[in-house]
Amino acid sequence: MRATLQISAAALTLVGALALGQMLPRVFGDRLPQTAGTSLLDQVLGEARMMISDGMILKADEYYHGGMRVTDCTRAEAHAASSLDLPGSASAHVHEDEDEARPESPPRDLWNWVNTRIHVAEHRHMDGDQAKELIPWYWAAVRLEPRNVQAYLLCASVINHDLGNPSEAIRILEEGIRNNPAVAELEIDAGCIQLNRLRNTRAAQACFESAYAKWAQDRDAHGHADGDLKMRILFYLCHLARQRDDTPALDRYFAEAQALGIRSGSFTAIQKMAEH
Amino acid sequence: MTPCCRQLAALCALSLRELYRRKDVWVVFTLGLLILAPLAAIKPYGIGGGSRHLFEIAQLLIWISAAVIAISVAGRQFPPEFEHRTIYPLLAKPVSRTTLLAGKFLGAWVASVSATGCFYLAYGLFAGAKMGIWFPAVFCQAFALHVGFLTLVTALSLLGSFCFTPTANLTVCGVVVGGMFAIGQRLPEMTAGQPAVIRALAKLIYVAAPHVEFFDLRRRVVHEWGPVGWQVVAAVLLYAVVYSGACLLLAGWIFRRRKC
Numbered sequence: 001m002r003a004t005l006q007i008s009a010a011a012l013t014l015v016g017a018l019a020l021g022q023m024l025p026r027v028f029g030d031r032l033p034q035t036a037g038t039s040l041l042d043q044v045l046g047e048a049r050m051m052i053s054d055g056m057i058l059k060a061d062e063y064y065h066g067g068m069r070v071t072d073c074t075r076a077e078a079h080a081a082s083s084l085d086l087p088g089s090a091s092a093h094v095h096e097d098e099d100e101a102r103p104e105s106p107p108r109d110l111w112n113w114v115n116t117r118i119h120v121a122e123h124r125h126m127d128g129d130q131a132k133e134l135i136p137w138y139w140a141a142v143r144l145e146p147r148n149v150q151a152y153l154l155c156a157s158v159i160n161h162d163l164g165n166p167s168e169a170i171r172i173l174e175e176g177i178r179n180n181p182a183v184a185e186l187e188i189d190a191g192c193i194q195l196n197r198l199r200n201t202r203a204a205q206a207c208f209e210s211a212y213a214k215w216a217q218d219r220d221a222h223g224h225a226d227g228d229l230k231m232r233i234l235f236y237l238c239h240l241a242r243q244r245d246d247t248p249a250l251d252r253y254f255a256e257a258q259a260l261g262i263r264s265g266s267f268t269a270i271q272k273m274a275e276h
Numbered sequence: 277m278t279p280c281c282r283q284l285a286a287l288c289a290l291s292l293r294e295l296y297r298r299k300d301v302w303v304v305f306t307l308g309l310l311i312l313a314p315l316a317a318i319k320p321y322g323i324g325g326g327s328r329h330l331f332e333i334a335q336l337l338i339w340i341s342a343a344v345i346a347i348s349v350a351g352r353q354f355p356p357e358f359e360h361r362t363i364y365p366l367l368a369k370p371v372s373r374t375t376l377l378a379g380k381f382l383g384a385w386v387a388s389v390s391a392t393g394c395f396y397l398a399y400g401l402f403a404g405a406k407m408g409i410w411f412p413a414v415f416c417q418a419f420a421l422h423v424g425f426l427t428l429v430t431a432l433s434l435l436g437s438f439c440f441t442p443t444a445n446l447t448v449c450g451v452v453v454g455g456m457f458a459i460g461q462r463l464p465e466m467t468a469g470q471p472a473v474i475r476a477l478a479k480l481i482y483v484a485a486p487h488v489e490f491f492d493l494r495r496r497v498v499h500e501w502g503p504v505g506w507q508v509v510a511a512v513l514l515y516a517v518v519y520s521g522a523c524l525l526l527a528g529w530i531f532r533r534r535k536c
Contacts, residue, residue, distance in 0.1 A: 118504055132323055
């Protein structure tokens with residue numbers, strides 16, 4: 001009798017627990033600590049995802065420099081001069097004499113002296129087909145954090161420039177755009193590839209116009225926006241307007257560029273296009 | 277064969293058999309395969325051919341496994357003998373304490389080197405099959421230096437087994453080896469802005485602690501840099517032998533003072 005009572009009580013408690021389990025998400029919805037649809041990585045890593053994802057980009061940068069961190073590199077000052085030190089960018093820096101990096105003076109610190117001889121003290125740059133070694137790290141970075149726009153941009157740049165596969169680069173940027181619909185940079189890079197590599201001016205125009213719209217949305221949403229980014233968009237839109245002899249559009253873009261009040265290289269180029 | 281050599285060989289064989297009977301090596305090997313095989317199968321964005329990330333992970337696994345095996349095998353040599361009182365019949369036989377210590381050290385060293393050799397052989401075959409370059413000079417240097425690392429760590433763990441309990445020894449050796457690996461070279465610059473006492477302490481650690489980072493050629497192997505000068509390799513191996521010798525002499529001194 002007592003056993004039956006205990007089993008019944010346990011069964012009733014279990015039913016109550018199950019009912020509460022079903023009811024709580026419906027009643028409290030978003031106020032619960034974990035919302036429905038949260039990915040496993042989000043639950044385990046939380047905001048650390050972006051940090052780890054950025055770490056993977058750094059790892060790719062290390063690979064690009066032959067396993068060296070630029071900050072550890074004895075020729076780091078050469079890198080500091082270039083703010084666009086991205087793998088795959090055409091402006092890869094050149095060092096005059098890497099051998100100078102190794103100190104030849106008698107050792108003051110014996111351990112450090114041994115260490116510089118054992119470990120690589122200088123760096124080198126990957127070129128051409130070797131850049132495929134970077135892709136797994138970028139891939140892992142965007143799998144871990146799909147909001148890491150930088151990883152998409154770098155990955156597409158490497159695949160486009162170094163591996164010569166602009167179609168795949170476009171596919172990656174499209175994936176980035178799907179995951180980050182408000183980010184204009186991805187549209188700009190996609191437009192550049194469409195324009196410069198695939199020679200598809202119509203698709204490029206669509207990309208830059210979309211980037212322009214996103215920039216405007218961002219300005220409206222936050223009250224301020226990146227002027228340099230708009231200048232870049234306007235530069236390409238001017239270039240395309242000039243290609244199709246659309247003078248009113250060219251004048252309109254030039255007026256917008258003037259209104260930004262930024263006197264950069266892009267502005268000078270826009271000015272020249274408008275004058276012609 | 278002299279009796280001393282026979283005793284050393286017997287002690288050595290005992291440690292080797294113990295390691296392979298415990299199946300630690302096979303567990304590590306299987307774990308490595310389970311991690312690397314799926315990674316090798318992935319072709320990110322349909323672009324294959326990238327293999328350095330696999331080599332890097334494989335090298336990291338080899339280093340972690342080898343360090344754990346060396347520290348645990350060396351750390352297990354004496355404590356069970358004292359605990360089960362089997363040290364008495366061992367010393368009652370005509371085996372001197374020095375021979376026993378040397379035999380135990382050699383046994384642990386041979387066991388960890390053989391396990392690491394297996395890992396390196398597998399790595400060499402894997403890298404050779406992927407890249408078409410079989411056992412380059414820098415790879416052989418990396419193995420030679422890894423053996424130097426194992427010599428040092430084995431001696432350190434053996435010394436620790438006389439000073440701490442087995443668990444504490446494992447922890448202390450792990451912290452020392454891991455810490456020196458991570459910040460060994462950067463200790464002086466990391467403490468440059470600290471008060472004089474901390475700077476002096478850091479300097480002492482920097483001078484006296486085992487510089488295990490000297491033995492790490494992973495970056496050269498993974499990123500296909502050229503080999504190190506053989507004189508440098510010889511100097512670093514000499515460092516390992518001298519440091520290990522100091523640890524063993526200290527361990528022998530503690531062992532002789534200990535009442536069994």
